[in-house]
Amino acid sequence: MLKTMPDPSRLQPSAETPPDDATAVNALRSGVMRLSRRLKHQRVDESLSPTEMSVLGTLAQCGSATPGELARKEHVQPPSMTRIVALLEAKGLVRLEPHPEDRRQKVVSQTERAEAMLEESRRKRNAWLAELVGQLSDEEWDALRAAAPVLEKLAHL
Amino acid sequence: MLKTMPDPSRLQPSAETPPDDATAVNALRSGVMRLSRRLKHQRVDESLSPTEMSVLGTLAQCGSATPGELARKEHVQPPSMTRIVALLEAKGLVRLEPHPEDRRQKVVSQTERAEAMLEESRRKRNAWLAELVGQLSDEEWDALRAAAPVLEKLAHL
DNA sequence: TATTGTTATACTCTATAACTATA
DNA sequence: TATAGTTATAGAGTATAACAATA
Numbered sequence: 001m002l003k004t005m006p007d008p009s010r011l012q013p014s015a016e017t018p019p020d021d022a023t024a025v026n027a028l029r030s031g032v033m034r035l036s037r038r039l040k041h042q043r044v045d046e047s048l049s050p051t052e053m054s055v056l057g058t059l060a061q062c063g064s065a066t067p068g069e070l071a072r073k074e075h076v077q078p079p080s081m082t083r084i085v086a087l088l089e090a091k092g093l094v095r096l097e098p099h100p101e102d103r104r105q106k107v108v109s110q111t112e113r114a115e116a117m118l119e120e121s122r123r124k125r126n127a128w129l130a131e132l133v134g135q136l137s138d139e140e141w142d143a144l145r146a147a148a149p150v151l152e153k154l155a156h157l
Numbered sequence: 158m159l160k161t162m163p164d165p166s167r168l169q170p171s172a173e174t175p176p177d178d179a180t181a182v183n184a185l186r187s188g189v190m191r192l193s194r195r196l197k198h199q200r201v202d203e204s205l206s207p208t209e210m211s212v213l214g215t216l217a218q219c220g221s222a223t224p225g226e227l228a229r230k231e232h233v234q235p236p237s238m239t240r241i242v243a244l245l246e247a248k249g250l251v252r253l254e255p256h257p258e259d260r261r262q263k264v265v266s267q268t269e270r271a272e273a274m275l276e277e278s279r280r281k282r283n284a285w286l287a288e289l290v291g292q293l294s295d296e297e298w299d300a301l302r303a304a305a306p307v308l309e310k311l312a313h314l
Numbered sequence: 315t316a317t318t319g320t321t322a323t324a325c326t327c328t329a330t331a332a333c334t335a336t337a
Numbered sequence: 338t339a340t341a342g343t344t345a346t347a348g349a350g351t352a353t354a355a356c357a358a359t360a
Contacts, residue, residue: 104359154301
């Protein structure tokens with residue numbers, strides 16, 4: 001179960017690649033895509049897209065960020081982030097202020113309303129996920145919980 | 158690390174819910190959404206969308222299926238699957254045949270060309286993922302590999 | 315001249331509603 | 338009357354290209 005050799009070439013597409021890795025890659029891609037499709041529909045606030053939610057989550061961690069930083073973190077192009085930030089501002093969930101040092105940039109930060117909304121939606125999400133996860137074994141949920149931060153790290157690399 | 162109590166209420170949104178679960182849920186959602194966005198761009202065959210790839214993967218497992226079955230498995234509405242199947246057929250990757258018992262239905266199966274393409278893309282995907290996963294520790298990759306089948310199961314529930 | 319952000323535009327994917335054919 | 342699949346249409350989300358303002 002546990003690896004002993006930190007071999008960086010373990011995933012090289014060589015002939016020796018064990019089928020386990022290829023299978024895991026397939027399952028990972030397919031599972032992520034299908035789950036993302038379901039998550040899109042399970043949005044807590046009907047008026048908030050998954051990326052908008054993700055931006056709010058990022059702001060909750062970072063405190064504040066420029067549109068460019070947000071675009072890079074969410075793996076979205078700058079014009080898309082412009083639109084997302086504008087929508088969030090229209091909903092009163094983020095605040096835009098001028099950058100103190102660079103007048104080209106702006107600083108985006110979350111409002112109190114966003115904070116309250118995140119708290120609210122955390123409860124709802126748990127309820128929804130509990131329905132699904134309730135059908136998993138404890139081992140399966142453990143595997144998922146262990147992998148969650150790795151998924152995030154992977155998305156950032 | 159290991160659980161001993163198979164308590165089905167462990168994820169209920171009660172006051173006693175440990176913060177670990179909520180954090181894991183957040184990380185899971187955010188990670189899945191961001192990774193899915195990157196996967197969309199890392200498509201091996203530039204002309205194949207993630208869902209088209211997923212359908213081919215499903216057909217490789219099942220052998221064949223009706224459009225309705227595929228729509229349910231991919232969590233997509235029937236009209237969307239109609240379009241996807243039509244695109245795959247135009248690319249010579251699936252074959253459509255009349256259902257032997259019900260003249261309303263059709264039977265979709267993959268062609269040899271699809272099989273070869275899946276083999277090809279498995280190599281390319283591994284190469285891409287190797288770049289990312291190479292930056293993970295062995296423990297992190299183990300966590301991911303263990304979670305991959307669970308993600309798939311979750312998407313099916 | 316390079317960089318940050320925006321505007322204008324188009325594309326991809328998916329959904330809903332209405333329709334056809336078969337059970 | 339119910340079900341499988343299709344057609345027509347609309348909407349959401351994102352991308353690229355061209356532009357403005359600032360560094």
